[in-house]
Amino acid sequence: MQVIEHISEILQPFHKAVVSIGNFDGVHKGHTALFQRVREKADAIGGTAIGITFDPHPLVVIRPDHRPPLITMKEQKIELITATGMLDVLLVLPFDKKFATIPAEDFIRKFLIQTIGMQGIIVGPDYAFGRNREGSIELLERLGAELDFDVTVPQWITSENRHERISSTKIREVVALGNVEAAVPMLGRYYQVRGRVESGRQRGGRLLGFPTANIGLQDELCPAAGVYAVTAETHQGTHLGVANIGYSPTFDDNIFTVEVHILDFSENIYGKQIRINFIQRLRGEKKFSGIEALSQQIHYDIEKAREIFNQKELKEKP
Ligand SMILES: Cc1cc2nc3c(=O)[nH]c(=O)nc-3n(C[C@H](O)[C@H](O)[C@H](O)COP(=O)(O)O)c2cc1C
Numbered sequence: 001m002q003v004i005e006h007i008s009e010i011l012q013p014f015h016k017a018v019v020s021i022g023n024f025d026g027v028h029k030g031h032t033a034l035f036q037r038v039r040e041k042a043d044a045i046g047g048t049a050i051g052i053t054f055d056p057h058p059l060v061v062i063r064p065d066h067r068p069p070l071i072t073m074k075e076q077k078i079e080l081i082t083a084t085g086m087l088d089v090l091l092v093l094p095f096d097k098k099f100a101t102i103p104a105e106d107f108i109r110k111f112l113i114q115t116i117g118m119q120g121i122i123v124g125p126d127y128a129f130g131r132n133r134e135g136s137i138e139l140l141e142r143l144g145a146e147l148d149f150d151v152t153v154p155q156w157i158t159s160e161n162r163h164e165r166i167s168s169t170k171i172r173e174v175v176a177l178g179n180v181e182a183a184v185p186m187l188g189r190y191y192q193v194r195g196r197v198e199s200g201r202q203r204g205g206r207l208l209g210f211p212t213a214n215i216g217l218q219d220e221l222c223p224a225a226g227v228y229a230v231t232a233e234t235h236q237g238t239h240l241g242v243a244n245i246g247y248s249p250t251f252d253d254n255i256f257t258v259e260v261h262i263l264d265f266s267e268n269i270y271g272k273q274i275r276i277n278f279i280q281r282l283r284g285e286k287k288f289s290g291i292e293a294l295s296q297q298i299h300y301d302i303e304k305a306r307e308i309f310n311q312k313e314l315k316e317k318p
């Protein structure tokens, strides 16, 4: 899949472009179903399957106070879309204030038709884009009749054990509440955060007997404070672990951290990028009477996490 991040890189329209447009935050099962339809339609007409997304997320520019925490940062989003194997091209359009003022009709005529060469578009049932959400399905259908492109609106994709439709919003809600398990059927994978290992307060190893890698997050969605069974991906592979998110109330410094104790692991990974996959929430954070009580509880947490891993046979990368 070719990834294009600047419009100037598009030198001529694509051959019979079939496109889908969206933020695609999380690249959830609803999004992958759309990509599948784009692939099928492109194959049917011998065309090019194209995804169009934006960077940063439009709300960061339009309503920064309402910007959602992201399920996937740009790098992971591109990786996941690539991994679907369904698209030929992904356009990641730089989104800024000027871009936000383009009327939807101009965007369709000048960009989608003239620049991209669009012959078909596939969007979900509520989709609308552009200034004031003018780029509605009705507008697409009207211009499709005039300019000769097809508009396909598939049914909502709902998750197997829930009756509501899958959406980035719903995934953010459940993860923010710590219900990371509920995100799995919607994402088709575990919820993951990525970050660089920063130095912590040096208490974990020395005082508690459980060294932890502290992770610096950027704009990603952080699961609710608490303790989780996780896997951690390092340069050495995938390991089992227990993560703690919160303020470590047993100590009084009141600093928010995301940290993971990787089981059976003693490498120095300061400064390295790691990825944490959230399998299950074990409990909320608690204030303990002292270091010994906390340390004992972490032993129990690890036992519980090992049981969960064994049940799920999660020795390898999920
Ligand atoms: C699995 C696990 C569970 C934890 N649970 C709690 C907790 O319930 N309450 C608490 O105050 N700290 C908890 N901690 C955080 C420790 O207090 C923290 O790891 C310690 O302060 C070390 O911090 P440092 O890595 O910055 O040195 C937990 C840590 C881990 C790894």
Ligand SMILES: Nc1ncnc2c1ncn2[C@@H]1O[C@H](COP(=O)(O)OP(=O)(O)OP(=O)(O)O)[C@@H](O)[C@H]1O
Pocket: 021, 022, 023, 024, 025, 029, 030, 031, 033, 034, 122, 123, 124, 125, 126, 127, 154, 155, 156, 157, 158, 165, 166, 167, 168, 169, 170
């Ligand atoms: N469950 C779904 N089934 C089918 N299409 C979907 C589904 N969810 C989103 N889409 C479609 O995917 C495209 C991208 O949508 P978008 O990035 O806004 O995702 P979203 O999950 O609706 O996000 P949000 O919850 O933040 O609005 C749109 O055409 C949208 O209608």
